[in-house]
Amino acid sequence: MAWIMKNSATAPVARRAEPYLDEATKALLEADVIPRYPTRRASTLPVLHAVQDRHGWLPTQAIEEIADFLGLKASEVLDTASFYEMYWLQPKGKYLIMVCESISCELMGHEKLMEKLHHKLGVEVGETTKDGKFTLMHAECLGACDTAPCALINETLHEHLTPDNIDALLDKLP
Amino acid sequence: MALAEPVLCKRIPTAPWGDPTDRKLVTYEQFVATGGYEGLKKARALEPKAVIEVIKASELRGRGGAGFPAGVKWGFLPPEDGKRRYLTVNADESEPGTFKDHMLLDYDPHLLLEGIAICMHACRLDTAYIYIRGEYHLQAQKLINAVKEAYANGIFGPTSLLGQINGRDPACVVHRGAGAYICGEETGLLESLEGKRGWPRIKPPFPAVAGAFGRPTIINNVETLAICGPIMDKGAEWFKTMGKGRAAGVPATVPASFGPKLFGISGHVNRPGVYEENLGIKISELVNTYGGGIRGGKKLKAIVPGGISMGVLSADQYDTELDFDIGRKAACLGLGTAGVIIMDEDTDMVPVARNIARFFAHESCGQCTPCREGTGWMYKMLTRIEAGDGTTRDLDLLLELSGSMGAMPGTTICGLADGANWAIRTILNKFWGDFEKRVRKERYVSLQVASAAK
Ligand SMILES: Cc1cc2nc3c(=O)[nH]c(=O)nc-3n(C[C@H](O)[C@H](O)[C@H](O)COP(=O)(O)O)c2cc1C
Ligand code: SF4
Ligand code: FES
Numbered sequence: 001m002a003w004i005m006k007n008s009a010t011a012p013v014a015r016r017a018e019p020y021l022d023e024a025t026k027a028l029l030e031a032d033v034i035p036r037y038p039t040r041r042a043s044t045l046p047v048l049h050a051v052q053d054r055h056g057w058l059p060t061q062a063i064e065e066i067a068d069f070l071g072l073k074a075s076e077v078l079d080t081a082s083f084y085e086m087y088w089l090q091p092k093g094k095y096l097i098m099v100c101e102s103i104s105c106e107l108m109g110h111e112k113l114m115e116k117l118h119h120k121l122g123v124e125v126g127e128t129t130k131d132g133k134f135t136l137m138h139a140e141c142l143g144a145c146d147t148a149p150c151a152l153i154n155e156t157l158h159e160h161l162t163p164d165n166i167d168a169l170l171d172k173l174p
Numbered sequence: 175m176a177l178a179e180p181v182l183c184k185r186i187p188t189a190p191w192g193d194p195t196d197r198k199l200v201t202y203e204q205f206v207a208t209g210g211y212e213g214l215k216k217a218r219a220l221e222p223k224a225v226i227e228v229i230k231a232s233e234l235r236g237r238g239g240a241g242f243p244a245g246v247k248w249g250f251l252p253p254e255d256g257k258r259r260y261l262t263v264n265a266d267e268s269e270p271g272t273f274k275d276h277m278l279l280d281y282d283p284h285l286l287l288e289g290i291a292i293c294m295h296a297c298r299l300d301t302a303y304i305y306i307r308g309e310y311h312l313q314a315q316k317l318i319n320a321v322k323e324a325y326a327n328g329i330f331g332p333t334s335l336l337g338q339i340n341g342r343d344p345a346c347v348v349h350r351g352a353g354a355y356i357c358g359e360e361t362g363l364l365e366s367l368e369g370k371r372g373w374p375r376i377k378p379p380f381p382a383v384a385g386a387f388g389r390p391t392i393i394n395n396v397e398t399l400a401i402c403g404p405i406m407d408k409g410a411e412w413f414k415t416m417g418k419g420r421a422a423g424v425p426a427t428v429p430a431s432f433g434p435k436l437f438g439i440s441g442h443v444n445r446p447g448v449y450e451e452n453l454g455i456k457i458s459e460l461v462n463t464y465g466g467g468i469r470g471g472k473k474l475k476a477i478v479p480g481g482i483s484m485g486v487l488s489a490d491q492y493d494t495e496l497d498f499d500i501g502r503k504a505a506c507l508g509l510g511t512a513g514v515i516i517m518d519e520d521t522d523m524v525p526v527a528r529n530i531a532r533f534f535a536h537e538s539c540g541q542c543t544p545c546r547e548g549t550g551w552m553y554k555m556l557t558r559i560e561a562g563d564g565t566t567r568d569l570d571l572l573l574e575l576s577g578s579m580g581a582m583p584g585t586t587i588c589g590l591a592d593g594a595n596w597a598i599r600t601i602l603n604k605f606w607g608d609f610e611k612r613v614r615k616e617r618y619v620s621l622q623v624a625s626a627a628k
Contacts, residue, residue: 045351048352
């Protein structure tokens with residue numbers, strides 16, 4: 001959550017010449033997303049999603065470009081982006097593994113799953129493997145408690161997980 | 175009295191009427207061929223106010239957690255002024271133990287869209303935003319496709335059978351959240367919809383008066399809207415043949431528990447899943463008939479009746495009826511989302527409490543000090559107790575803390591703190607032994623250590 005502080009004040013801002021929010025994407029958003037809402041600001045979440053989908057995360061420069069596009073201050077966009085779990089203000093791995101740790105999943109064996117993942121990937125929660133392939137995270141209830149324990153890997157929900165089948169699952173990912 | 179035939183699950187195979195492995199997405203054509211959008215047509219033939227009267231007469235209560243009568247909420251809107259008014263659909267479903275909206279969105283999205291159109295007609299709302307939690311990737315996509323079908327078939331858009339509302343073509347927009355439980359709270363949802371952090375607003379003003387973008391707004395849960403089509407199709411009296419009415423002598427002003435309801439069962443049962451039954455079914459009956467009984471023939475230890483915010487029941491409350499009156503009957507917060515979690519005799523309630531405290535500490539939005547600090551400290555203390563380092567004083571402190579935070583004691587803006595309060599307080603009160611065992615042992619050890627150090 002927002003009050004769990006993330007380092008942004010002292011981090012140097014990396015910049016590149018090529019914009020993150022390119023003209024083609026802007027045109028698409030202008031046609032499809034902006035007209036849905038009575039204010040430009042209301043497009044903040046969909047625009048953040050769109051830019052993150054394209055780049056994997058939201059660099060500070062992207063936040064600034066989004067702010068310009070929506071007619072907001074960069075701080076306003078950052079304020080929103082930093083509040084939500086799904087927006088990444090630092091790079092993440094190719095595959096984001098979000099293991100549910102809420103109550104039904106804990107009752108059904110989430111701990112064994114985590115042991116396996118720590119062992120297999122050699123990372124703690126919040127870290128990315130050295131090859132940049134996997135980022136391990138916890139999630140709160142994913143709304144699939146009847147098939148606990150479960151995890152999201154990128155956009156796909158995986159249910160009825162066991163240490164063995166998650167092992168096989170990760171091995172199969174390209 | 176058991177449900178005669180499925181209503182919400184009419185097109186979604188569910189035991190005992192069908193095999194869940196046969197579930198498939200219901201398309202627009204299939205929905206219409208099986209009587210879909212009939213309720214909308216009947217609603218359309220009525221004056222908007224008359225539709226509100228039908229929903230009022232059905233005594234339908236909100237399925238999102240608070241159980242507020244839907245028709246009464248719809249009646250709160252101020253008179254039209256020609257400017258925009260909104261419907262926001264709460265599909266943020268994030269309460270641990272809850273996955274019922276997930277099933278509706280997965281298989282029968284048009285049932286929701288029909289309810290949305292009915293509500294827009296009745297309340298004169300020109301735009302509906304479906305706020306769906308960010309983690310429901312697949313469901314959001316299915317919803318977007320279903321909305322496209324609905325536009326193409328004259329439910330929304332320029333060809334809508336509703337005609338223009340507030341001088342605009344009725345619009346329906348899918349809006350994805352980005353991972354925050356608090357955006358399920360209705361005013362947190364509105365802030366998030368407006369592109370801000372999901373900080374709940376101080377009420378009043380209530381959303382019906384000043385909601386999304388400062389305009390009159392109705393907020394309803396997915397399941398609440400989904401049942402509106404069948405109600406408009408078959409009538410309020412039909413709806414009231416199901417569920418539980420008022421006991422003799424209770425005045426008609428007290429809302430009852432009519433209608434069918436989706437119940438999610440998870441935890442230590444043989445057949446976890448979503449099942450549809452009338453309100454008022456006993457927990458034991460639900461678990462045995464639908465959930466296939468407790469796993470491994472074990473004995474019951476604890477029950478979460480409706481998502482963890484509602485608190486916990488003990489085994490001797492197994493026969494409690496699941497209806498909107500459950501709070502008063504069983505000393506819990508209420509029916510909540512009707513997401514039932516079953517814990518067997520081997521469950522240790524200390525880690526359960528720790529898990530729940532962590533959830534609330536993680537999801538508190540941080541605006542109110544009692545909630546932000548209270549949930550954080552409860553989590554720390556429970557972690558300490560679980561590690562064997564707790565003292566009896568910690569237990570007293572936990573009780574004091576959990577009893578003093580919440581919108582109902584009047585110390586916080588929203589109900590998240592009440593959820594944390596009830597969950598931790600009921601676990602402590604009903605399973606005191608589990609906690610006392612842990613702390614007593616450790617106190618003995620730490621005294622020893624203390625005397626050795628002298
Ligand atoms: C912390 C918190 C979280 C909530 N989460 C949800 C949710 O995920 N889905 C939902 O429908 N209602 C949720 N609610 C209840 C809503 O605030 C609101 O009462 C409900 O959406 C109204 O719809 P209904 O009357 O149809 O139930 C939550 C409430 C609180 C206090
Ligand atoms: S009670 Fe908790 S979650 Fe609700 S507004 Fe206050 S701090 Fe935020
Ligand atoms: S508790 Fe893990 S999906 Fe609900």
